[in-house]
Amino acid sequence: xxxxxxxxxxxxxLASQGKKMIEWxxxxxxxxxxxxxxxxxKKPLKGMRIAGALHVTKETAVLVRTLIAAGAExxxxxxxxxxxxxxxxxxxxxxxxxxxxxxxxxxxxxxWALDKVLEISPTxxxxxxxxxxxxxxxxxxxxxxxxxxxxxxxTTGVIRLRAMHKEGAxxxxxxxxxxxxxxxxxxxxxxxxxxxLDGVLRATNVxxxxxxxxxxxxGHCGRGIAxxxxxxxxxxxxxxxxxxxxxxxxxxxxxxxxxxxxxxxGDIFITATGMKDVxxxxxxxxxxxxxxxxxxxxxxxxxxxxxxxxxxxxxREIRPNNEEFVLPSGNRVYLLxxxxxxxxxxxxxxPSEVMDMSFANQFLALVRLAQGEERLSPGVYLIDxxxxxxxxxxxxxxxxxxxxxxxxxxxxxxESYQEGT
Ligand code: ADE
Numbered sequence: 001x002x003x004x005x006x007x008x009x010x011x012x013x014l015a016s017q018g019k020k021m022i023e024w025x026x027x028x029x030x031x032x033x034x035x036x037x038x039x040x041x042k043k044p045l046k047g048m049r050i051a052g053a054l055h056v057t058k059e060t061a062v063l064v065r066t067l068i069a070a071g072a073e074x075x076x077x078x079x080x081x082x083x084x085x086x087x088x089x090x091x092x093x094x095x096x097x098x099x100x101x102x103x104x105x106x107x108x109x110x111x112w113a114l115d116k117v118l119e120i121s122p123t124x125x126x127x128x129x130x131x132x133x134x135x136x137x138x139x140x141x142x143x144x145x146x147x148x149x150x151x152x153x154x155t156t157g158v159i160r161l162r163a164m165h166k167e168g169a170x171x172x173x174x175x176x177x178x179x180x181x182x183x184x185x186x187x188x189x190x191x192x193x194x195x196x197l198d199g200v201l202r203a204t205n206v207x208x209x210x211x212x213x214x215x216x217x218x219g220h221c222g223r224g225i226a227x228x229x230x231x232x233x234x235x236x237x238x239x240x241x242x243x244x245x246x247x248x249x250x251x252x253x254x255x256x257x258x259x260x261x262x263x264x265x266g267d268i269f270i271t272a273t274g275m276k277d278v279x280x281x282x283x284x285x286x287x288x289x290x291x292x293x294x295x296x297x298x299x300x301x302x303x304x305x306x307x308x309x310x311x312x313x314x315x316r317e318i319r320p321n322n323e324e325f326v327l328p329s330g331n332r333v334y335l336l337x338x339x340x341x342x343x344x345x346x347x348x349x350x351p352s353e354v355m356d357m358s359f360a361n362q363f364l365a366l367v368r369l370a371q372g373e374e375r376l377s378p379g380v381y382l383i384d385x386x387x388x389x390x391x392x393x394x395x396x397x398x399x400x401x402x403x404x405x406x407x408x409x410x411x412x413x414x415e416s417y418q419e420g421t
Contacts, residue, residue, distance in 0.1 A: 018091030028352035030398035046071030051122035053132035059355035083344035125150035130157035149369035156298035173376035191350030193224025195343035209233030214266035217273030276301035
C-alpha cells in the first residue's frame, strides 16, 4: 500500500466487475435507493465520520454509497476475514472511498484493517459482530469522546454488546438494528435460509432432495435453513439446547435429537447456534463417509476445526471452499468455507432484496443518531416501530402489494373493552 493511498484492496483492476455487481444490487434494493434519493438533498449525515466494519458485498456497497450521498465521510473494513468480495472492494476504492478489505485476511491483517478504519476518529460506528466497537473501547479509548453512537447488524454482536453494557463497559449508545422486525424476521430467516443453502450448493453441487440435513440451532437463522432445506426435499433433523425452540421444530415436523445421535445419521450438517464447539472430535468420528459440514453462524467457533485437523490423516481442497479430511477410519468428511460463514464465503451472502430492509434500518438508525434529537446514554437501543412499519410498507409497495387500513370505528373498537357478545 502506498503511504498516501486511503485504501488497501486485493486488485484494483477488478473495479469494473465490482461496479456491475453493485449496479445489479441497486436495481434490487428499492427501499434503500428511495432513501438515498430522499436524503441526498437534506444531507443529514453531513459532518459525520463513520467507521464501518461489515461484510464487503455488493449490498454493503449500496449502503456505503447511500451514506456518502447523505453527506457522511466514511472508512470501511470487512467484518470477517473471508467474506470480502474483492471486485466490490476494488470498485469502492476506485470511487475514492477509504476501504481496507480483501478476501483472505490473516488475523493480524483483520485487526490492522480495523485500526486503519478507526483513524477517521469516528462520530458514528457501524458493526456486524461488534469487533470494531470492542477494538475502539479496548485499544483506542482516546477516540471515545468523539463518538455519538453506533449500530449493530447481527444477533451475535447484539448479545456481546448487551453483555458489555451489563458490565458497565459500553461507553456509547448502540442501536440494535438486528432486533427490529423488518431485519430479523426477514434477513435472519429468509436471507440465511436461502444464502446458507446457496453456499452449500456452490461448494458441493450435491442434490438436497432425499438427504438427511442436520440443522444445529433452531433460532431464526436455523428456522430459515430448515424451512428452505425441507422445501428442496431434504429430510431435516434439528439439534437444540432450548426446549421451546426444540418443540417448535418438532411441531414443524422435523426430527429433533442430540448432536451425538444426529452425527451418525446426517449427510449434511449446518450450524447456526452462535455457540462454540457444537460439532467436535467425537462427532466427526461418528459421521458417515462423505458427510458435509458447514457453518452459518457469525463466528468460526461452532465447528471445532482444530480438532478435525488433529484427527485427520490427510487434508486437501477438493473444490473451491470445500476441503476433504480423511479420518483414521478411512471415512471422508468435507468441511465447507473453513467453518466460516458459508453463505458469505462460498456464496454472495443474503440476496439484495432482503438486505434492502436490513440496510434501510441501518441507514435510518445512523441518521437518528446523527440528528441527536434525543440524548441517548450508553446502552443498547431498539428501532422505533414507526420506522419498521414505514420500511415494511415501502417494501410491500415496491413488490406491488397493497394492504388494508383500519376504519375509524375499527380503531375505536381496538381501544374499547365494552363491545362483546
Ligand atoms: N450478511 C449476510 N448477507 C449479507 C450481504 N449480502 N451483505 C452484507 N452483509 C450480509
